[in-house]
Amino acid sequence: MMSDHVAKPTNPDGLILEAWGQGFMVGSLLILAAVTVANMRPGVLLHKLILLELILAMAHGTFIFTHEPVYGWYLSVTAIGLNISWALHNVIAWMKNRPFLSRKVSRFYIITVVLCFPYWVLEIYANFTYFNNINKIFLHTRPLEPLFRDPWWVFTSLSLFWTIKREYSFGLWEIIKISPRFGIMLAAMILSIIFIIVDTCSVLNAFKSVLPTGIEPFWKLSFVFKCLCDTVVLDDFKTALDRMRRHWLEKKNGQMFMTPSSTPNPSPRAYRVRRDIESPGAGEWAEFPSVYSPTKQSERVSHREDAQLQGSSTSDGRRGRVSPISGARPGDIPSPDSSVERIQPMREGIPDIPLQRM
Structure with a gap:
């Protein structure tokens, strides 16, 4: 019979799976944080919140290395940063999707996110008491976790897909061709929702698990894909989609690249400008090299x-x-290729009228 004492997993299969899940989460968040720092712009609050979201959750992927009695304390303390990161993710999703929402929907969205904060305080307490063998409140609060964590993200994902279909002139395949990183974000959204469903089934005991309560890899996979959505496109969705639409229209009208007939170099790659449409200033015209450089x-x-x-x-x-x-040509007659500075100005008093034969 299993003991009621909560401790570090001892089952080899469960221990390996949990260690793999934590290593996957920490490694992924570390890489995403590096990518965020490399692409973030100073003075943008949204970018700073995304980086904070990643940093707060990293420590919770290292409690597998500890032993009793540090195990329960360390797990509970690092779970505080993780729970804050989950709540912060919903705020970030609201900031990214807010340009597409009406004022009433936007207010309802953020107010409901704030109303969930008391639950997270209770969850922090229940997590501490459970893994330190004080009480079993966590057995009742853990099944409610997906309800207070994921509906806003599911709504944001569905809202984005609906907005693309309704308001923009290109489909999903055209988005992937125009911006592969936006296609990666859409794929990460779908995967995150899939693992949300699997995690909900796990906590509701829909299928048997060899792992103890509260320790399973499905929420880690879902969380990593959520963070990938935040990091791969740092700006809000409307800004990214407007840049893609402008880029698509320019490319469709043949304005992105100079044709071979208009450049001295016959190669179409001669004056191609490679630029990222999600980068700052990407909506502006590219500075092509001048023929008279x-x-x-x-x-x-x-x-x-x-x-x-x-x-x-x-x-x-x-x-x-x-x-x-x-x-x-004679040396005293200027060449058509000569610059304006080398042409002598006309003498005063002589009108600039072309001569005609009588």
Whole structure:
């Protein structure tokens, strides 16, 4: 018979599975935090909250290394940061989805998130008393955890899919082609909801589990995919979708790349500009290299000077003139390729009127 004493898992299969789940969560959150720091912009509150969400949850993936009596204390203390991170994730989801919500829906959304805070306080207490063998309140609060944690994220995911279908002119496949990272975010949303369902079935004893109560990997998988959705696209959904629509329209109208006929280089890759549509300033026009760049202009000037020197050494003896065989223009007549600065201004008093033959 199993003892009522709550301790570190001793079943080899359960211990291995729990250790794998914690290692997966910590490693994933660490990589996502590094990606967030590399892409976040200073002064944006949403980006800072995403980074805080990741940092708060990391410590809870290390309690498997401890032993009694530290095990229960360490697990309970690190669970505080995890519960705060879960509540913070719903706030982040509200900030990302708020531009698509009406004022009434937005207020209802954030008010219900705040009303769940007393439950999280109770959950922190129940978690501490359970894993330190004080009482068994956690057996009653744990089945309610998905109800106070996940409905807002499910609503946010469904709202985003519905908004894309209703308000934007491209479908899911076009989104993946335009922005692979947005496609990754949509796939992570679907996977997170799948593992939410599996976790809910697990805590409701829908299928038998070899792990003790409160220790299973399904919520870790769901949480990692939620954080991936926050990190892969840091800005709110409307900003990201508007950039993608602008990018799609520009590409559709043939304005993203210069055609080979309009550039000296016949290769279509010559002046291609690789840019990230989710990056700052991505909606602005790309700065294509000018055909009359300083490098090109200096080459033409040197070529013209060489032609003049060649003309001065011809047999006709006239300075600045070249032989018709050389094909160069007279030195006193400016070339069409010359820059504006090298052309002598017209004398005053002479009108700028083209001469015509009588």
